[in-house]
Amino acid sequence: MSKLNQKFIVGLVFIMVTGMLAACGDKSGSDTASAGAAKEGAAAKEVELLNVSYDPTRELYEQYNKAFAAYWLKEKGQKVTIKQSHGGSGKQSRSVIDGLEADVVTLALGYDIDAIQHEGLINEGWQKKYEHNSSPYTSTIVFLVRKGNPKGIHDWNDLIKDGVEVITPNPKTSGGARWNYLAAWGYALQQNNNDEAKAQEFVKQLFAHVPVLDTGARGATTTFTERGIGDVLIAWENEALLSLKELGSDKFEVVYPSVSILAEPPVAVVDKVVDKRGTREVAEAYLKYLYSEEGQTIAAENYYRPTLESVKTKFANEFKDIKLFTIDELFGDWAQAQNKHFNDGGIFDQIYVPKG
Amino acid sequence: MAGSVPMIGQTSPRNEKLTVPKRRWVKNVLIVAAVLVLIWLIVLPLAVVLTESLKKGWDVYIAALRDPDALSALKLTLLVAAITVPLNTIFGIAAAWAITKFKFRGRQLLITLIDLPFSISPVVAGLIYVLVFGSHGWLGPWLKEHDIHIIFALPGIVLATLFVTFPFVARELIPLMEDQGSQEEEAAVTLGARGWQVFWRVTLPNIKWGLLYGIVLCNARAMGEFGAVSVVSGHIRGETNTLPLHVEILYNEYQFSASFAVASLLLLLAVITLVLKSWFTRKSVH
């Protein structure tokens, strides 16, 4: 018995020790490797950028990163590799604030970049640095309905008809969903001669039709498409078009409302990081190139609305022309919108918790 | 009572004899009930994962696993588990020894503190490391000055995983060792055995099953942890993405089948550790 126990124990210890050794070995290995890479970067031989982005831009940037690397190699003879990080927009912004060394950020809303600016990592006036509010590509908020549009949904006011269930994520946890909410609010304002009380009533009714508040855009999409819950999904145009492609245009269709919001996902160079790492030149060129013909075409191919006229005309059939208002026109800026609508105790909270 | 010699491997056959014949129906009812519960609670969700992952066929399944990002995530996950499991195992044995073999004030408090990581939301578990090591954290400025990366790098992921799997081994051993008491160890000491001898020869053989369970659970959780790691990882593709994070990314890209395929890979890893466990069990029983 005791002999066998010893065997057992020896085996156990052996596994633990090899595990630890493997761990330590690997750790030191990867440490030196990354240190080496950093040094090389500083020597401007090869350069590495980290682009911290939000969730649905992976395919866009995967394609764009290749295009930019080729362009940069041709232009400057320098090899550039771009690492990508994707996650919820607010979470990504917090990671950068807490020390994730992003050279550039490409997020879902200006508010999240403002937050990084407040920490002094990005210089003031970032939104004026590039054209179109530093938003190289835009999108808008549309409806995804089941094939044949059985509930006859054509515009925002159809969403509050009896028996219509609306799926939209929680604007408090999803940056993207804030655009959904603001689009509805903007529509109601325009319908009611800018009467805020009426607009508030409208969004209140709208959210009374929401049976499930998912935490993120993708959760809401799953709820609508895979679980078969709800009659209409409020979504970004690029996500709606993408889900048509991925999940089948035989099951769903996209409906454009009469008016919607111009969603501007902005980009910025993280000044503190690029100055420290000496990557400013390439980081700025990286964002600038998004506005080029090639960059814009890639954006359009990934269902984002291009801003460059020549590419716009080329893809005119893909993106329906509807009346769009901007956040600045209706809400001043993101900070004001955030404060008034989404912060604790704001208008969105009052929908669910009676004002005390 | 407490000084009992464990009789593993012998209990069940003896018991069989005991229950025959008039209580056979009790046994059958219990087995059927337990199996039904297991099917309902565990098998069903796992079946969903497997059917979803194979919905688009084997090609998609294999492709998802051979993706370089998936492979690097797999490597990172194994590495993290290889670091955290041994550390928490050593801690668990030490803590269980201190708590069950000695009486001291604040014992309940200590046990409760060990339990605490279970009750802390993974989100918060990640947050606390950000508060310590992040740019605005206690050590943030110092780390920055010395260009040391803790969060958004491997050490942060290891720390977060250590935290969430912290209690497993200790918690598994404490009730078991409590139950066994210390008579055997005391007898060994009286007979002149030294400290480590007592541990290796007397205690460890007695607790090996609990220890093994603890390690297996700790390992499973270390590989599957998502929430806490997600806060401190930085999500850099191919670099700081663990398998669970990779699952989430695929899911967020509408690649449902691929994402479930990677999730099933995690299940497979767990199954491998279980096979290892039963191999151990057999080796030491026969």
Next chain:
Amino acid sequence: MNTQASQRRLLPGFGLTMGYTVFYLSLIVLVPLSALLLNSTGLTWAKFWDVATDPRVVASYRVSLTTAAAAAVANTGFGLLIAWVLVRYEFPGKRIFDAMIDLPFALPTAVAGVALTAIYSQHGWIGSLLEPLGIKIAFTTVGITIALMFIGIPFVVRTVQPVLQDLEADVEEAAATLGAGRWRTFRSVLLPYLIPPLLTGFALAFSRGIGEYGSVIFISGNMPMRTEIAPLLIMSKLEQYDYAGAVAVAIMLLLISFVLLLVINSLQKWMRRTSR
């Protein structure tokens, strides 16, 4: 007193193990946690109290606590049943079932959440069967409870199992030979041994349930005041860069579960003393 003192001297290793335990505990758990408690950026008592007692936050505590408690109770019963059957009986497929117990830990919680929602939503395998009966599981507190049961079941099974394995059949056999009925044997001979691990399993499943996030958010529907769990509110405060508010909710949650765990652990000690 005497025996205690002699015991302390008799067995070696107190200093080493205790020292290491406290050191490691402090390093991994206590110091980072104190960062949470001391992170008072903008957190005054008034603000703390405001946040912690906000009706919506209070409602979320209620959801989190009741579902976690319900799941832990159910798991204690089911867990004992499963552990008992796995240890005491032989039946085909036993090893496979035994191996399966751990899998909920290995599955990323979000995957579990998605899978469970697929089963219980109105078009899912089980959801569609219950829909005609007017029973809804997904997007209700029942759904949350089931998710927490999935997450917590290994805790109970795996804490009871080793103790059960370790218990001699002798004791029972003796009791049975002496004419005690099966139920009485179980109650008066086995139960005293099983209560400590059961309580431990309960405590672990319960506390894990309070903090669980990933698997719950998919199945809960997250409706404020009704199915919104406390960890979600922490997330939503972080999303507004309201670290202080998030920390306030986190601290409250921490205190609640700490007190509950302490009570359960003390109860266990007390039971042990009275039962033997």
